Amino acid sequence: MLNRDDAEALSQVSAGTPIGELLRRYWIPVAAIDELGAKPILPVRVLGEDLVLYRDKSGTFGLLERRCPHRQFDLSYGMIEDCGIRCSYHGWRFDERGRCLEQPFEETVNPDSTFKERIRSRAYPVQEKAGLVWTYLGPEPGSLLPDWAGFSSPGFTVVSFLHLPCNWVQVMEGFYDPVHIEWLHDRWSYRLHGREIPARRPKHTAFRWLDFEYGVVFQRKLLGSDQWLADRTVVFPNIDAAGGQGWYLTWIVPVDDVHTMMVYRLTITSWKTPHGQVMIPPKPRVEQERIPSYRKYASLEPQAGPTKDFRSHLVSQDYASWLGPGPIFDRTREHLGETDRGVLMFRQRLFEQARVVAEGGDPLGVIRDPEKNRKITLPGARKGYGVRGEGLPGLTGEEDVMFRAFLPFEVPEHIKGEVETAMSSMVKGLRPDWWKR
Amino acid sequence: MLNRDDAEALSQVSAGTPIGELLRRYWIPVAAIDELGAKPILPVRVLGEDLVLYRDKSGTFGLLERRCPHRQFDLSYGMIEDCGIRCSYHGWRFDERGRCLEQPFEETVNPDSTFKERIRSRAYPVQEKAGLVWTYLGPEPGSLLPDWAGFSSPGFTVVSFLHLPCNWVQVMEGFYDPVHIEWLHDRWSYRLHGREIPARRPKHTAFRWLDFEYGVVFQRKLLGSDQWLADRTVVFPNIDAAGGQGWYLTWIVPVDDVHTMMVYRLTITSWKTPHGQVMIPPKPRVEQERIPSYRKYASLEPQAGPTKDFRSHLVSQDYASWLGPGPIFDRTREHLGETDRGVLMFRQRLFEQARVVAEGGDPLGVIRDPEKNRKITLPGARKGYGVRGEGLPGLTGEEDVMFRAFLPFEVPEHIKGEVETAMSSMVKGLRPDWWKR
């Protein structure tokens, strides 16, 4: 149970707040490269800041204040140019560093004016990597955008975004809480399907976490076994690396104090075909031309009971825990116990690392050495564990697991089609009958 | 016209406010028993408190804080057990007294822990009666749930809930105001139907109220007669007993300061069949297996003019007076006259009885003597009076009156079907031709 002050501080993400400043030391994914296609301008809100992301005709990305410094026109209605983005209201043009390059009427009326040199849009650096567009909102010199080894995993990758109307910390806390799997994703699933809970469902007897350079690995024991099962790797401050090898990474991106955007990056490595289940062989690598993406918006109606989503999608079950407590979880009313040691550890680490930042230091996991930043491997959870051990009654095949356990809501049909096409072509491109072995 | 302070106090229903504490001395209906069937968990908001109502597998009802004391999971996504409700997040189980009976992981890790004994959910007593589920939110020892004689009226009973986006007092004030019938339900009805108001419609010349143990009976005189007509019985603080014999009772339940739930309980005693109008004979009693129910949500669009509802349903006409002034009626701008003596009396009584409570006493109508609490009869309005005297032009038969004068909005077809089936069977079950007499 937190006091009111700590509870408030924990949920604030704006510039100038302790946690807000901490979060500004890491690179943040804000969109899929795939989204900046036909209309390469996208409004973006992150850490409480309203921004506009664009890719100009020369291929350069920019991320500026959403509103033009001139008369606050919304630049998401702007026009891209060979270099930069132009406001559609009076034609002012800005580059990706926020410099004003052109002010058509001002220059006509007064060619010697230095007005445009005094105009700056707030601008943040942008990088493309792993199918995603990233930004860094902190002070320069900025940290390095991590090169997680998982970004190079063979297979077919899909990106999805889930927008949640709640604070990001209550989402994170679920990832520091291995025991909830036993109930929220297992026993509740049976009940949601109108079935009794089988007597011998797994029961936890212990969990622990092992620190590593970038975060923690949770391990847990089930009744009847003395083996520590690796469950989940969580990278500080906001990455779920459930598949430690990188085939499944989720960024929990704070949009503002009461909104969160989940960024799921799933690399599918096996698939059921008419010929049976196939695995994507790691070599020779098949390059993926583009990484498809989609967005979903979650809501929990106040009077809604369990919905079809709760029954059909593992990720949806988490919504109940994320959104059920309200936009900002009232931590002055909680009562924590043994299940919550991970949650407590996370909060303490957030405050501790915020102090590190306040004192001018680099917080946990910030990377500055380019030598280190090469296909960084994470200590791994056993692949697929979470699904085999617990899950939705009635999951049938690999597609089900992928689409109903690791992606939000209904996966759009066109995405499913792209996956199937790609998987087939990858298999065929190697050897027509390789999967028969 | 109230001053700002009194106007605010009048509309506050939360714990710790004068009127909020007064209301906490009475039993409050929160749901129909009928609603706790297939999915026996229902979120409930009453007097500003977010609660969850459930019926466990042994049939015991419980009403707890909506959010689990552990990590604020929404228990309306919980699971019922043989005893109590279980949180789907980590399996904590609570009984109807708010005691925590189980904490699966805590008990596994630390079998001797007394942690669960220190955990309480706020819990309120629940009773089933008359097709409704009731609760009492005040201090113990609580008052008795009144056994109104009307609960035993012969006939077929239907329950309906109407949710209104406004404070409860402005709804109550309509019931203390007999004169509005002359205009809102009579003359306006003609105009809504595009007709001129007939010259000889009833006109009030006087009204008065008679106090009785539980409230007041309003009486009124019409032009051309010296007879006092009984119009409406109002039980303090929030029951409209328009049919004093109990065939029509309405609870005006404050949800919070700006929301109200009407609970209509209508016992239908006569019906038009292919053979003509039939009356349900009082004896031998036919027991009703279940009391069907439905819910409706009202809104008044800001730019909407009179709608079909205003024209077709008497209850809907009241919406205009309840919702038209806004969520909380600004009583600093009113100008009260002779029509409003009942309204003034009600407000004074609310403040007066709130003082009684503040001083430790029992307010008006609280029942503690079980001997007294047996089929309590209320002084009655003449049955059907309000309808015969005034009403909707074009009302044709008994069904019309029942469904368009005493129930909100369109009655769902399945409810109409149930009523028809039940009425027929009741009639037939007695003697095939009893109604021919």
Added chain:
Amino acid sequence: MLNRDDAEALSQVSAGTPIGELLRRYWIPVAAIDELGAKPILPVRVLGEDLVLYRDKSGTFGLLERRCPHRQFDLSYGMIEDCGIRCSYHGWRFDERGRCLEQPFEETVNPDSTFKERIRSRAYPVQEKAGLVWTYLGPEPGSLLPDWAGFSSPGFTVVSFLHLPCNWVQVMEGFYDPVHIEWLHDRWSYRLHGREIPARRPKHTAFRWLDFEYGVVFQRKLLGSDQWLADRTVVFPNIDAAGGQGWYLTWIVPVDDVHTMMVYRLTITSWKTPHGQVMIPPKPRVEQERIPSYRKYASLEPQAGPTKDFRSHLVSQDYASWLGPGPIFDRTREHLGETDRGVLMFRQRLFEQARVVAEGGDPLGVIRDPEKNRKITLPGARKGYGVRGEGLPGLTGEEDVMFRAFLPFEVPEHIKGEVETAMSSMVKGLRPDWWKR
């Protein structure tokens, strides 16, 4: 860039604020006469005041407080009478001066009561003119309702209302900014249609304004010419008279601090028929029996990119500039230049004229001399200029220009039909072949 205090003052329209008091010195259109037909009661919100407009059975218009002084019943659910409007709750009746003429029950109970003489509804004067209903919310003696010469233009007139969820000043500022036409309505149009901007589109080299008794005329020069083109006449404080001759007048009516109602009055003077383009001859005048009207409600979805409206309607492009900055444009973040000299002038004039009012004077353009108030001509922009010089690629004929450049959104089909019928009849009514000349 304004300081916080000035920025706030600039956007306030309620009584008692400097700009709010200034605006209360002018007549304001609030509805079309055409709207007060079958149901002659209309809720109206203007300058932050909630009012109800009605026309009683004797044809007299009234504009009163929306809520009855008795118990705050919403008079938009009232009933019109031979004289005045009657509250449907208890029958109180008010006339257009706000006097309470009747209190049925009060008078019955106490015939000698002077209660009703002490009751007043706030009432504002109403005039009908030019197809519109007008009011004046300021102190008496009020100013005169201007008789703009354009009200007498020959042709067929249509009125439309566009409701915007933003402050009125940011809408006005667009009219004081001739340069935005070059970009928002010209170059952006090409881009919205997926086309490159042609090399030789017009480019501004200068603009200026000429003061006249009621406002200003903007003039501008284009590259390659030394001629001053008249662009737009703006009448202080809130009328766009783009067609100075009066065939196109727009009132920018502040509803409250964050809502605005545009009132477009367009007189169509030529039309394409199966026989070719026809002009409505000025004489002999054909009187229009009624002026049809319609209402539209604008919104900009936060995540919406350019919509079909932006591509198809000139007026819609302005929405981006009006609504994009948010409900109240944050003028503490702007950076004004040469394009914005007109905007600055307008703000200065608002503050200056507000001071005139505060000191007891009549602000700019208030008319008190009936002799002067006769078909007041405005210095004119060249008709059609704005459209020929810039505009939507793909505009084809006169209907397109009228319906897509000068009216909001899609014009309802029934309005189009009325225009066509009227234009044909006007032409035929004169001489069957006049248009052949």
